[in-house]
Amino acid sequence: MSRLRIGLAQINSTVGDFEGNVERIVTGLERARAAGVDIVAFPELAVCGYPPEDLLLKPGFVTAGRRAVERIAAETAGLTAVVGFPDRDADLFNAAAVLHDGRWAGTYRKQRLPNYGVFDEVRYFKPGRSESLYRIGEAWVGVSVCEDLWLPGGPIRKMSEAGADVVVNINASPFHAGKWRERHQLLATRATDHGIFIAYVNLIGGQDELVFDGGSCVFGPEGDLLAESGSFAEDLLLHDIEVDASFRARMRGLRPRGSSRGTARVVEHIELEAVAAPASRSALPEPLKREHDDAEEVYAALVLGTRDYVRKNGFTRVVVGLSGGIDSSLVAAVAVDALGAGNVTGVMMPSRFSSEGSRADAAALARGLGIELLSLPIEPAHAAFLEVLAPVFAGRVPDVAEENVQARVRGTLLMALSNKFGWLLLTTGNKSELATGYSTLYGDMAGGFAVIKDVPKTLVFELTRWRNGRAGAPVIPDTVLCKPPSAELRPDQKDTDSLPPYEVLDPILQMYVEEDRGIDEIVEAGFDETLVRRIGRMVDASEYKRRQAAPGVKITPRAFGKDRRVPITSAWRNG
Amino acid sequence: MSRLRIGLAQINSTVGDFEGNVERIVTGLERARAAGVDIVAFPELAVCGYPPEDLLLKPGFVTAGRRAVERIAAETAGLTAVVGFPDRDADLFNAAAVLHDGRWAGTYRKQRLPNYGVFDEVRYFKPGRSESLYRIGEAWVGVSVCEDLWLPGGPIRKMSEAGADVVVNINASPFHAGKWRERHQLLATRATDHGIFIAYVNLIGGQDELVFDGGSCVFGPEGDLLAESGSFAEDLLLHDIEVDASFRARMRGLRPRGSSRGTARVVEHIELEAVAAPASRSALPEPLKREHDDAEEVYAALVLGTRDYVRKNGFTRVVVGLSGGIDSSLVAAVAVDALGAGNVTGVMMPSRFSSEGSRADAAALARGLGIELLSLPIEPAHAAFLEVLAPVFAGRVPDVAEENVQARVRGTLLMALSNKFGWLLLTTGNKSELATGYSTLYGDMAGGFAVIKDVPKTLVFELTRWRNGRAGAPVIPDTVLCKPPSAELRPDQKDTDSLPPYEVLDPILQMYVEEDRGIDEIVEAGFDETLVRRIGRMVDASEYKRRQAAPGVKITPRAFGKDRRVPITSAWRNG
DSSP, rough: EEEEEEEEEEEOOOTTTTHHHHHHHHHHHHHHHTTTEEEEETTTTTTTOOOGGGGGSSSSHHHHHHHHHHHHTTTTSSSEHHHHHHHHSSSSSEEEEEETEEEEEEEEOOOOOOOOOOOOHHHHHHOOOOOOOOOHHHHHEEEEGGGGGGGSHHHHHHHHTOOOOOEEEOOOOOOOOHHHHOOOOHHHHHHHHHTTTEEEEEOOOEEEHHHHHHEOEEETSSEEEEEEEEBBEEEEEEEEEEEHHHHHHHSSSSSOOOOOOOOGGGGGGOOOOOOOOOOOOOOOOOOOOOOOOOOOOOOOHHHHHHHHHHTHHHHHHHOOOEOOOOOHHHHHHHHHHHHHHEEEEEEEEOTTTTHHHHHHHHHHHHHHTTTEEOOOHHHHHHHHHHHHHHHHHHHHOOOOHHHHHHHHHHHHHHHHHHHHHEEEEEOOHHHHHHTTTSOOTTTTOOOOOOOTSSSHHHHHHHHHHHHHHHHHSSOOOOHHHHOOOOOOSTTTTOOTSOOOOOHHHHHIIIIIIIIIOOOOHHHHHOHHHHHHHHHHHHHHHHHHHTTSOOOOOOSSSSSSSBBBBOOOOOOOOOO | EEEEEEEOOOOOOOOTHHHHHHHHHHHHHHHHHHHHHEEEEEOOTTTSSOOOOOGGGSSSHHHHHOOOOOOHHHOOSSSSSEEEEESSSSSSEEEEEEEEETTEEEEEEOOOOOSSTOOOOHHHHOOOOOOEEEEETTTTEEEEEEEEEESSSHHHHHHTTTTEEEEEEEEBBBOTTTTTHHHHHHHHHHHHHOEEEEEEOOOOEETTTTTEEBBBBOOOSSSSSEOOOOOOSSSSEEEEHHHHHHHHHHHSSOOOOOOTGGGGSSSSEEOOOOOOOOOOOOOOOOOOOOOOOHHHHHHHHHHHHHHHHHHTHHHHHHHEOOOOOOOHHHHHHHHHHHHHHGGGEEEOOOOTOOHHHHHHHHHHHHHHHHHHEEEEEEEEEHHHHHHHHHHHTTOOOOOOOHHHHHHHHHHHHHHHHHEEEEEEEEEEEOHHHHHHHHHOOOTTSSSEEETTTTHHHHHHHHHHHHHHHHHSSSSHHHHHHHOOOOSSSTTOOOOHHSOOOOHHHHHHHHHIIOOOHHHHHHHHTTOOHHHHHHHHHHHHTTTHOOOOOOOOOOOOOSHHHHHBOOOSSOOOOOO
C-alpha cells in the first residue's frame, strides 16, 4: 500500500520579516525531514506574512520575497516543500513555490483572488491561469492557494480531472468564531466532489485587525476529517495519505472525468526525481480528535491577537485603565494571559462619580490577576478644565461635554504613562459601545490596541464567565459580573439610560452591522421600530468615531475596520 | 450641417441622499431642456453619490437607486439623459441609464472597474459586457463610464468601430493637483484614436477624503479641447457637436474600422424616436478658454472639501486651535472661505512655552479673518496633570510625555467646545508632520476633519502666499510666514530639532510615500543615506497614529487614508 507522508506546518509569519520567516520555515523543514515527510506545506505568502497590503507596491519588498524562496529552496534536500510567496514576473501573483530536493521545481499562481470583506487581493495580484501536478512517489499532488477551492470548479476540478490524488491548499484565512465549521464543511465537500485528499494548511498569528487560527487539517476523498492541528499555536501536523484511496474513490464514484473539451489535458504533469527514502520512518500515532468550543476559541484569538500586536510592534508591556467594570476586567485578563502578569499595569482613575464598589472591584481584579495597580485621581485636572471652561460654558447646563472631559483626562493620564514608560495602552471598549458611539473619542477610546472592539457586550459576559471557569478560582470578581454596566461619568449613570438592555441591543446590532439588514427587516424580526431606527441612526452617526479607533481583533464575520467600509458622510437613513 | 447639442451637468451629489440628488438632477434636466439640449449627461452614480462604499451591500440602498432613476425618467420629456446609478440585476453593476422622452431607453454597464488607489470597485461590481449606440437626430451616441476610456481598446473601440460619433463618458474622478493635465491628455488621445467626440462629465463636491473637481469638457475627433467647465462648482456645460466632423475624421484617417472578427457587429444600435425640436434654440456663445493654476485649484479643493464635509455632516460651525503658526493660520483661512467668518471660532491656548509673537500672530490672524477668538490658558490643567503624575514620574527627566500632555490638554479643551456647542473641530496638521509622526495623537491630531493632512509643509507655505496674494491685503500676518516652524512644547523648540529642513524632507517624503521608492533609490537621487533611513523609519513607525487620524482632503496622487494601505505591524525596513 502506497503512502505519502505529508506535513502541514502552520507557522506564525510576521509581515515584512523575511529573515525571521525564512528561519521559521527552515526550522519547519528540518522537523519535517526528521519526521520522514515526503512533502511539507507552509501557509499562503508565508515568506512575507499576510496581508502585506501596499508593501507589495514596493519592488524591493517583492524582490526580498523571491530571494527568501531561493534561500529556502537550498534547504529542501530530501523532500518537497510548498511555500507561499509574492511572485513578480510580467505582473504580480499570489503564488506557491514548489521546492524539491534543493531546487525550485515549479510555481503555482492563485487563480481566485478574494476582494471582499477584509480582502483586497485584486488590488495587488493578477490571477494565474495554469495548473501542474507533481509526481511524488506514487502520488500525483496538486498545489493551490486558499480561495482556489472556496468555489466549485476551477483549478481544483482541473487538477482532479488530470489525476490528482492530493491537492495541497495553502492558506492565510482569518479567524472568526465558528469559522472552522464553514471550513470543514467546505473541505469535505470539495474532497468528495473530486474524490481527492485535501491537505489544508493555515497561518497562525495576529496581524493588526486579523488573527489567523491555524487549524490545519487533512480531509479524505469520502469527506472524512483525517487529522487536524490545534489552533492559535505553531504546529507541524503529520499525516500518511493512502494514495490508492483517491484512485478508488474516483474509479467508483460519480466524479467527473474531464469534459469533452479535455481541460484535464492542459494540466502539466511534472515527475519529481525520487529522493533517498527516509532512513527511518516510524509509524504516526493515531490522530487526536479535537473538540471545538466557541468561547474558548474567541478568548484564545483575543490572547494571540493581543500578544502578537504588542510583541511584533516592539512592545513588551501594556497599560490598562481599570474602572471596576467588566470590559476593562476582561481586557486585563486577556493581557495577562497574553503577556504575563509582570507585563501588565492597571491604572485606577477615580473621579467624584466613581462608586466605592468600582474601586474595590478594580483592586480585587488587580490582586486576582497579580498585576501592578496604580491609582491616579482625575479630580485635579478635571476641576482645572471646568474652571478654565467656566466663562465660555457660562449659562449652559452640564451635559456630555463635561462627561467627556473626565474620559479625556483619563485618556491623557494613560497616554502619559504610555509615552513615559513605553507601555502600549490597551483600550477597553466593546463592539456594542463602538457600534452605537457610546464611548469618548480621545477618552476611553484612546490607545494603541482595542482588544475587545469586535466583542459584543453579551459575549463579553460569556467570555468573562468562561475565563473565570477556566481559572479554577475566578480571577474576575463576581460583583463585576453582577452589577449593571455604567460609565460612571455622572451620578447614578447606567448604560440603560442611553441604550436598551444589551440582550435587545446586540441582536439588533448583529442584524444591522454584520448582516446588512435594512430597518424594515429588523422590525419584521420582532423589534420595536422606533428603537431600531434610533439604534441604526446611532450606528451611522458614530462612524466618524470608529474611523479614529484603534485596531483590534476581528472575531465576528464582520468587524469594524477594513471589513466594513462605510462612508462617514452619508444621508442614507433606511439601513 | 447637423448638430447635436450636448449638456454636461456636473452636480454635487451627496452619498445616500437620493431625494436631494434626484432634485439636483431634475433641476439640471429643466435647465438643459430650456437650453434646447438634445442629450444631457450627469456624473457616475449620480443618484446615490460616489463612493457609496459598503452601503452598496444593503439591498434597500440599491433599490432606492433604481426608484430614483424611474423618477428621473419621468422628467425627461423632449430630450435624452444619461444618469449614473447602481444597477442590480443578477449581480450589481456600475451603470448609466439612458432615459429618453419620459422612458427608460437603455442601460450601459461599466466594463472596467478600478480597484487601486482609493478605488474598490471590484469589491462591489461585476463588469458589464455589452455596448449600445443610440441614434439621436443624425448622431450615433455611445455611453461609457469613467475607467472605460482610461485604457486603450475595450468598449470605446467597439463603439467607434460600430459608428459612434460621440461617446459620452460619465465620471466620479477625484481631484489631485494637476490631474486635469492627465485627463486632457487622455481624452485627446482617445478622441483621436477613434475619431470621435468625447463628452466628459465629472462630479463635483467633497465626500470624506475625496473631492471631485468637475472640469467637465468636450474633446473633438482631432484631439482638440472644444469646451470646458469650471472646477469645484456645479455647472451645465453646453456644446454643439458638429456630427459630420467625426464621420470625416474616420473616413480620412488611420482609424481602425473593425477587426475581421467583426466586434463592431455585436454592438446594438438603438434608434431613439425623434422628439419635438426645441422651440427656440439660440446659438451658444464661444466657449471660454480656462486657465489652470495648481495653487488656486488645491486651495479651492480644500475649501470645497471642508465645506462639504462640514455641511453634509450636519454642522454649520467649526472651531480651530490657533497657535500663531502657519498651519493653523492656513486652516482658519480655508475655513473662513468655506463657511464664512461668522461660522469659524479660533481658540488661542497659550502655555508657559508660547512666545509673545505667537500670541500676537494668532490675534492678528483672527482680526484679519474677522473671526471670533477665544483664549483658554492650558496652564491650570497642564500643572494639574504634572502634579498627579509626579509620584509616578519621579526620577525621570521631562521628555515627549510631558510635551504631549500639553498638546492633549489643548485637544481636550477644543473637544469640550465642540461637544458643548456642536462645532466641528478642524485639525491643523500637514502632510509632512503626519508622515513623520511629528504630531500628538489625541492632542493636535484631535478633531473631525484634517483640512491640510495631504498638504506637504512646503506647499502650506505656497498656498498661504497664494491666499495672501488673492486677498489684496494679506489676511495671514507676514510674521507667520517668516518665523521658523515650532511646536512650542518646550523652551526654544524648533521643528528642525527633530526634522531636516522641509525643503529636504518633503522631496524625500514624496519619493517614499507617494512614489513607493525604496531607500536605495532615494539615496541615489542625492540624499544622505542615514537621513533617508531615519525618515523612512519615522514614516513606518507612525502608521499607528495615521490610522487614528481624522479624514482630510486628498490633493496629491497618493494621500494617507484609503489611498495608501500599509500594515501597522511590519518588520520591513528597506522602504
